[in-house]
Amino acid sequence: MESREQSNRSNPRSSAESLSRPSAIVIGGGFAGIAAARALHDASFQVVLLESRDRIGGRVCTDYSFGFPVDMGASWLHGVCEENPLAPLVGRLGLPLYRTGGDNSVLYDHDLESYALFDADGNQVPQKLVTEVGKTFGTILKETDKVREENSEDMSILKAFSIVLERRPDLRQQGTAHNVLQWYLCRMEGWFAADADSISLKYWDEEELLSGGHGLMVRGYYPVINTLAKGLDIRLNSRVTGISRRHSGVKISVEDGSTFTADAAIVAVPLGVLKSKKISFEPKLPQWKEKAISELGIGTENKIALHFDKVFWPNVEFLGVVASSSYGCSYFLNLHKATSYPVLVYMPAGRLAQDIEKMSDKDAANFAYMQLKKILPDASEPINYLVSHWGTDINSLGSYSYHTVGKSNDLYERLRIPVDNIFFAGEATSMNYPGTVHGAFSTGTIAAEECRMRVLERYGELDLHNLAMDGEMSTSLAVPLLISRM
C-alpha cells in the first residue's frame, strides 16, 4: 500500500495478491482509529494505520514516568455496564475499576460521597452546605428546561442560569454558598471542557449517559488500547497532510513525502485537527461537511499531575477550592484513594485551561501547587509533575467536542457521514456518546463496517462476505467488570 518516491519501493497494490484483497488506510491511532483498523484487519482487509505521534492512544495517554500509571488524557470508563461497548474488552482483561460516581450524580463523574471543599482561606466548607447547594444547582438546571421550552432561539447555559436566578430569588446564593454554586458550575464546565457562556442550552444534555456510574481505570487505559492494537500494521511518526479520493480508491500523502493508496480511508483524527485544515482534501470536502467541522465546538481540559513523596491530604476522592467565579474554582482528583499512589491531579477546563497552557510546564505545575497551598498551607512540594497540553498539541488541538450556542443539532451526524470512499470516525462523530473513549471506540467499529460494505460492493463478484473474522480479538465474550470503592 505504500510508495515512497525516494526509496523507490513498489506499491503492493499493483501485485496480483493485493489486488484480490480489499484495502483501507486508517488515519489516526486513537481509540476510534485502532478500533476501525482492528475490525477491518479481522475482516481480512489489508490495513495500514498512519499515526502522527510516536505512540498510539491519542487522547488516551497513560504516562509511566512516575514509576506507575497516570492517565493524562481519559481516565474514566463512563458507564460501568454491559451495554458499554468497551465493557467486554475491559472485563476480559481483568482490569480493576474504581467507582467515583453512580447514576445521576449531580457532578457527573463523582458522588458527593467522599470529598472535601475549601474556601480560599483554607476553611473546609461544611458538607451539609455542599449537599444543599448541590440540590439547588440541580433545581436551577431543571428550571433551565422551562427557559429552553419558552425560547425558540438557543442561548448559553450561563444566560439561562441568570434568567432562572432573576425569576427565582429563592435560588440565589450568598457568600460561601454562592462560591459553592460556582464550584458546581466549574465541574459542569469540566464535563464539557468549555465555559458555561459557550455551552448550548438547547443541546447540552443530548448525550446518552450509560448506567453503572463512572469507573476510574486503576491501571490506566493503555492496556486496553495496546490489546486492541496487537498485530496491526501501525506506522508511527506518519503525519498525514493530504487525502485525495477517486472512484478507484484513495491516495494519502504523509509529511515525509511517502504516499499510500487503498480502496478506502477512515479519517479518525480529532475535530481540532480537521478544523485546523492541516490535512488537505482533494477534491475539497462538501460544504455541509466543512460547515459541520467549523460549527461543532471543541473545548479544552487539561491535567496537571503532582507527585508527592507522601500523602498529606485528607483521605477523600477529590479536593476542591470554591471561589466567587467558576474560573477561580479548583478541582483535584486524589489518585491515592483509587490507586494508592501519592498523586493529586489538578484538572482545569475552558478558558482557565487555555490560559494555563500559555505557561511553561514549571509555572503550570506551580500554579496548581499554589491552588493546593491555599487550602493546605503545609502542603509539601511535589517531587515530580506532568502537564498535558491538549488544547495546543498539534495532534489534538482540543480535548473533546461539545455543542456551542445557536448551531444545529445534527453536527455529530454530519461529521460522521462518509464522503465517497472516505469514512469518518472519532469522538466528534458519535451522536450518542460524544467526548468519550467508548464513543470513539464505537464510531471506529461503525466506520469500519460501513467501509467494509462499501468496498465489498466494489469488489462485487468476489465472495468476500466469507472473509473470516479473527476470533482471537472478538469482544463478544461477557466478563463482569471489576468495580470497587474504598
Ligand SMILES: Cc1cc2nc3c(=O)[nH]c(=O)nc-3n(C[C@H](O)[C@H](O)[C@H](O)COP(=O)(O)OP(=O)(O)OC[C@H]3O[C@@H](n4cnc5c(N)ncnc54)[C@H](O)[C@@H]3O)c2cc1C
Ligand atoms: C484531559 C482529558 C480527559 C478525558 N477524560 C475522559 C474520561 O475520563 N473518559 C472518557 O471516556 N473520555 C475522556 N476524554 C475524552 C476521550 O479521551 C476522547 O473522547 C477519546 O480518547 C477520543 O478518541 P479518538 O480516537 O476520537 O481521538 P484521539 O484519541 O485524539 O485519536 C486521534 C489520533 O489521530 C492522530 N492524528 C492527529 N493528526 C494526525 C495526522 N495529521 N495524521 C495522522 N494522525 C493524526 C493523533 O495523534 C491521535 O492519536 C478525555 C479527554 C481529555 C483530553
